[in-house]
Amino acid sequence: MRAEPQTTIRPLDHLALRGADDAPALVLREATLSFKDLRTRVSRLAGWLRKQVPDEGARVASWVAKGELACLMPLAAVRAGLVHVPVNPLLKRAQVAHILADSGAALLIATPARLGSLEPGDAPGPCALLAEPDAMAQAEALASELAPSSADPANFNPDSLAAILYTSGSTGKPKGVMLSHANLWLGAESVASYLGLQAEDRVLAVLPLSFDYGQNQLLSAWYAGASAAPLDYLTPRDLVKAVERHGITTLAAVPPLWVQLAELDWPESARACLRRLTNSGGALTPDLVRRLRGLFPSARLFAMYGLTEAFRSTFLDPALIDSHPTSIGKAIPHAEILVIGDNGTVAEAGEEGELVHCGPLVAQGYWRDAARTAERFRPAPAGSHYGGMAVWSGDRVRRDGGDLLYFVGRRDAMIKSAGNRISPQEIEEAALATGLVAEAVALGVPDARLGQAVHLIVRAAPGSADAASELPRRLMQELPNFMQPRQIHWRDAMPIGPNGKIDRTGLQLELAA
Numbered sequence: 141m142r143a144e145p146q147t148t149i150r151p152l153d154h155l156a157l158r159g160a161d162d163a164p165a166l167v168l169r170e171a172t173l174s175f176k177d178l179r180t181r182v183s184r185l186a187g188w189l190r191k192q193v194p195d196e197g198a199r200v201a202s203w204v205a206k207g208e209l210a211c212l213m214p215l216a217a218v219r220a221g222l223v224h225v226p227v228n229p230l231l232k233r234a235q236v237a238h239i240l241a242d243s244g245a246a247l248l249i250a251t252p253a254r255l256g257s258l259e260p261g262d263a264p265g266p267c268a269l270l271a272e273p274d275a276m277a278q279a280e281a282l283a284s285e286l287a288p289s290s291a292d293p294a295n296f297n298p299d300s301l302a303a304i305l306y307t308s309g310s311t312g313k314p315k316g317v318m319l320s321h322a323n324l325w326l327g328a329e330s331v332a333s334y335l336g337l338q339a340e341d342r343v344l345a346v347l348p349l350s351f352d353y354g355q356n357q358l359l360s361a362w363y364a365g366a367s368a369a370p371l372d373y374l375t376p377r378d379l380v381k382a383v384e385r386h387g388i389t390t391l392a393a394v395p396p397l398w399v400q401l402a403e404l405d406w407p408e409s410a411r412a413c414l415r416r417l418t419n420s421g422g423a424l425t426p427d428l429v430r431r432l433r434g435l436f437p438s439a440r441l442f443a444m445y446g447l448t449e450a451f452r453s454t455f456l457d458p459a460l461i462d463s464h465p466t467s468i469g470k471a472i473p474h475a476e477i478l479v480i481g482d483n484g485t486v487a488e489a490g491e492e493g494e495l496v497h498c499g500p501l502v503a504q505g506y507w508r509d510a511a512r513t514a515e516r517f518r519p520a521p522a523g524s525h526y527g528g529m530a531v532w533s534g535d536r537v538r539r540d541g542g543d544l545l546y547f548v549g550r551r552d553a554m555i556k557s558a559g560n561r562i563s564p565q566e567i568e569e570a571a572l573a574t575g576l577v578a579e580a581v582a583l584g585v586p587d588a589r590l591g592q593a594v595h596l597i598v599r600a601a602p603g604s605a606d607a608a609s610e611l612p613r614r615l616m617q618e619l620p621n622f623m624q625p626r627q628i629h630w631r632d633a634m635p636i637g638p639n640g641k642i643d644r645t646g647l648q649l650e651l652a653a
Contacts, residue, residue: 149298153215159365167369186219188279201225203250206370224303226350230638237262298322316507327451328359330473337364344388345370376400384410394421402431420444425572429465450497450531467544495537498530555584574614576607596625
């Protein structure tokens, strides 16, 4: 039986104290920082931030690539008594302007090019703008004037706000999810525990640090005393080279990236060092599971499910991935997962219901948005062990007789055609199972007669010369008539959103035009 991790909650910046002084903590392009270096530089940056923004609880935003500043800010901001607002480097000025105004940021640190893209009025009047090189130079120059800052405040409150992470805005403008020290600390502890991370592990941080899954790559590695190597890559092949160059043991990705990685030729030296692969942000298909297991036979494959409002909810024991490739598993440490039926009670095995996440990983709601907070954050269902506030995910799941969970689809993403409720995932899995396509997205398009008609957007698998003529025939064999796509749209590449996932919203808007 898996042991529950300890539950002592520390200030988030204490993660810099977890590793041995001379152990590598952060592998940057220009240098490798030990844990002693990490502590020194976090303290230096925190002192400079405190001097720039002296108001306790003020928000400071960063809009930078994965360099030293991006990696230190989650710890340095909270050491300075501030709240970090990481901005996805892929966002454009209009989205950044919304985040700055909504968060009330007092300071934005960004690359010179990104600062140059802002137009007058994009940054609120009280928000100071500073280029990343200038910020780092000022912090270093000020270091000799600053007394060492304390890593252990006397009146530490685990529920105090540590970060605001803005969602990708797939529905409406991005909304800021409020995360406390406890949320982030316990999330790091939980993931390090069930992944079995050790001090000798090396984690390749390829996902955006502005998202919970991406930021946790750093935090869980440091919790285990392990090292993290942040990487901004241009092509998937760059990632393969980084795995080989750094001897990476742990690699996290989302399904579109896994699809691309599985299509590459990996040198044996790169494949051999990988011990664990982790997936979230979408479901793995049985075919992709088989390909990853064949490509990386020595690596444990962790299928996971999560949502920013509660960080991570479930993971599947890698020992079950071959026999249950479509399951999202069971609750992670510190999470309680209930399946609530339409009648408001806990669903029986095999019955579909809404996934409700309870426990200390639940975020504090949406920043300055009481209405949307009330929609998603509601009292835990009767019978919850934790009680308190829970996240009602809107995702439909079912639990089998062995307590394994299976994703059915989002309640608001279900296609309603001719009175039938259709799961997009079921159509997508049928298309992928043919082996003719590498990626598939099923959407409902308004239709005067049906309510919604099924449209399928696909990218052909390499070498599938006759896929366009063969796929409709295969789908007719596998899916009932009411699930058949009205139209199949072929793409050379799928559009990718700022979170690394397929941009379903963009595809939906394109088809509706």
